[in-house]
Amino acid sequence: xxxxxxxxxxxxxxxxxxxxxxxxxxxxxxxxxxxxxxxxxxxxxxxxxxxxxxxxxxxxxxxxxxxxxxxxxxxxxxxxxxxxxxxxxxxxxxxxxxxxxxxxxxxxxxxxxxxx
Amino acid sequence: xxxxxxxxxxxxxxxxxxxxxxxxxxxxxxxxxxxxxxxxxxxxxxxxxxxxxxxxxxxxxxxxxxxxxxxxxxxxxxxxxxxxxxxxxxxxxxxxxxxxxxxxxxxxxxxxxxxx
Numbered sequence: 001x002x003x004x005x006x007x008x009x010x011x012x013x014x015x016x017x018x019x020x021x022x023x024x025x026x027x028x029x030x031x032x033x034x035x036x037x038x039x040x041x042x043x044x045x046x047x048x049x050x051x052x053x054x055x056x057x058x059x060x061x062x063x064x065x066x067x068x069x070x071x072x073x074x075x076x077x078x079x080x081x082x083x084x085x086x087x088x089x090x091x092x093x094x095x096x097x098x099x100x101x102x103x104x105x106x107x108x109x110x111x112x113x114x115x116x
Numbered sequence: 117x118x119x120x121x122x123x124x125x126x127x128x129x130x131x132x133x134x135x136x137x138x139x140x141x142x143x144x145x146x147x148x149x150x151x152x153x154x155x156x157x158x159x160x161x162x163x164x165x166x167x168x169x170x171x172x173x174x175x176x177x178x179x180x181x182x183x184x185x186x187x188x189x190x191x192x193x194x195x196x197x198x199x200x201x202x203x204x205x206x207x208x209x210x211x212x213x214x215x216x217x218x219x220x221x222x223x224x225x226x227x228x229x230x231x232x
Binding site for chain 1 (some may be wrong): 119124149151158159161164172174180204206220221222223224225226
């Protein structure tokens with residue numbers, strides 16, 4: 001079974017600074033997808049970024065980028081120019097790429113605080 | 117385009133009662149998944165429905181059940197409630213049932229269940 005580990009329960013960052021959230025995963029599969037979801041106090045999970053394991057290029061979405069190290073099974077999220085609205089729980093998630101909608105496997109989450 | 121709608125947002129039940137939660141997916145989405153979120157266990161997959169058929173099921177007791185209607189709306193039911201069932205129940209919808217990673221989940225804001 002796949003597992004996802006987020007070793008930082010809480011992180012904080014100054015507004016306008018850069019922060020990196022860590023995520024490692026364990027799998028024997030070669031084809032899969034990795035995700036970062038954001039859950040603000042409103043509770044709605046919002047997709048931040050997605051990475052396909054077969055793509056070597058790291059995904060980027062505006063101020064959010066990932067550092068995907070497939071051999072090390074590491075998938076960190078970098079948030080640049082942090083804003084107050086970035087404060088939330090961030091979840092790393094894994095999904096097998098085989099046919100059928102396999103469930104997301106989530107890490108325990110990292111609570112990010114942004115200091116004005 | 118309306119998002120994923122979950123009702124009710126909050127509810128309080130007592131042990132032994134049963135509860136039904138509702139999820140209306142994004143228009144055109146045919147797959148609905150349910151996840152349970154608790155502080156201790158994190159996010160855990162309950163089940164997924166596509167075309168009114170359960171396609172995947174997580175490791176939960178038979179007290180947890182669900183169904184999907186012809187309009188893709190889904191309900192989940194928990195019978196004989198226990199204190200440990202207190203959680204945020206999240207519903208997510210997606211377009212189809214293949215190519216897992218390309219099939220992005222869009223989450224609702226959840227139903228917060230408290231069991232007393």
